[in-house]
Amino acid sequence: MKVSLFATCLVDTMTPSVGMATGRLLQRLGQDVVVPPTQACCGQMHVNTGYRREALGIVANHVRAFAGAEAIVAPSGSCVASIHHQQAAVARRAGDEALAQAAEELAGRTYELSQFLVDVLGVTDVGAYYPHRVTYHPTCHSLRLLEVGDRPQRLLRAVRGLELVELPGAEQCCGFGGTFAVKNADTSTAMLTDKMAAVLSTHAEVCTAGDASCLMHIGGGLSRLRAGTRTVHLAEILASTEQSTHPTTPTDAVTPHQTTHPSVPA
CATH class of the missing domain: 3.40.50.11810 (Rossmann fold)
Structure with a gap:
């Protein structure tokens, strides 16, 4: 199967090793992995913050970037949830029914990683x-x-x-x-x-x-x-495999508001 990898903007900018690991895993399982070069944000950040109008162009870009993909896989439940539950609504709210229908059709072919592995490939x-x-x-x-x-x-x-x-x-x-x-x-x-x-x-x-x-x-x-x-x-x-180098770098980038050491009860 030809699988389009949606890396997500956070993975791309903060933890690219996650995107590369997803691609390696899918290839190891026999999938033909492609990474559409025009992909960007799914629009979740804008929608969740109230900028629905500004999200319309982002949704349109996402639909164009993955048009024709046999399956789209992302290492992010959050972004896949946005694709399933927000993109079509953003387009419909803006009066663009054609984009809304295209977004719905694309969402039907978009999977979070564990969903794709278990439900589509049938492997655990x-x-x-x-x-x-x-x-x-x-x-x-x-x-x-x-x-x-x-x-x-x-x-x-x-x-x-x-x-x-x-x-x-x-x-x-x-x-x-x-x-x-x-x-x-x-x-x-x-x-x-x-x-x-x-x-x-x-x-x-x-x-x-x-x-x-x-x-x-x-x-x-x-x-x-x-x-x-x-x-x-x-x-x-x-x-990870016995032959590969196991991930040792933590996904622990600093969140902006954490300026003190939070205490954890024993």
């Missing part, structure tokens, strides 16, 4: 090897809007050498929420503190998720605690 064992103790954080959009369910955990359980430990209060938000973390810094940091306490209680070496944005937020907090737990995207774990 992707041949990965990752000898670490890992806990999984189900991100809000993937859990509530895309309803990916236990697909990521099924993929992780099949990884050789990996010990998967359950995250207490897993369904609770990490507090990122895009611009929410900037506009509501105190609330966001309080939510992050709870999430970090849960992660650290597992004694996991690695916290993983399907969204680089949430991992950036959680990883930023963990790095300040110097607790030794790092964040690694699901795609990077699944792309």
